[in-house]
Amino acid sequence: MVDQETQRPRAFVIGDPISHSRSPLIHRYWLQTAGISGAYDPVHIPESDLESFVSGIKDGTLGYTGGNVTLPHKQSIAELVDVIDETATQIGAVNTVWLEDGQLSATNTDSHGFSANLDDLATGWDRGKAAVVFGAGGASRAILHALKAREFTSIRVVNRTLARAKELADRFGDDVSAHTMDELNDVTDGANLFVNTTSLGMGGTPVPDIGFSKMADGALVTDIVYVPLVTPIMAMAASQGLATVDGLGMLLHQAVPGFEKWFGRTPVVTKSLRDLVIADIEAH
Secondary structure, X not given: OEXXXXXXXXXEEEEOOOOOOOHHHHHHHHHXXXXXXXXXXXXXOOHHHHHHHXXXXXXXXXXXXXEEEOOOOOOHHHHOOOEEOHXXXXXXXXXXXXXXXXXXXXXXXXXXXXHHHHHHHOOOOOOOOEEEEEOOOHHHHHHHHHHHHOOOOEEEEEOOOHHHHHHHHHHHOOOEEEEOHHHHHHHOOOOOEEEEOOOOOHHHOOOOOOOHHHOOOOOEEEEXXXXXXXXXXXXXXXXXXXXXXXXXHHHHHHOHHHHHHHHOOOOOOOHHHHHHHHHHHHHO
């Protein structure tokens, strides 16, 4: 569907709250640089209004071609769409929806965003097949999905609560093992990749000492957090001589598939876009 008055394709991002989202900055940049007369709207939707909003997308009264979904709706919207793909099902969350053949379809692009960021900034990151995933929250599911897709054969999930790590190991199969914080330095031994999905170090919270130097030659440390751009864990890794990649590119690359679905053009993640988002981060 399009805006009936202007015939402009329109997309959205919904959440509660929504003012923090940088998705409008990203998609409006791509609309402008591509010369597309479209719109991308941040829409505040409380949980109680989600079902009626989704109905308005499906019946065309809202005029949207689709959009992004952020907290707290990533799980609940899965029950309201018509078609949900295997990626979103396995991750257990939806972040992108679009109208196709009269149905509202859904996926999760975080796995794609994670891999595409490393493909862009650390070519060959997936040659080694041993990884440590630090944290077992919702965000870690997309990382595990990405690592399994790249055929990592030893994925070690470390979490404060072992039961949460075991839940992920059970969900993603035999190549995933669960470990306690006490095992953190042991499981880094020989690993090719370390992914932080926790908020440790943010707001002055303590960061455990991590022996990154025990990782394999050419190993990489990355963080899905991008505010600050250099997190305490990334700084620790760099001080031990490890290569690092920040999480901002994951945010940018995960936006690509949605834009393609809604506006029919495949956008490119450029330095100009990255600089634009960094400037916005620094301004806030």
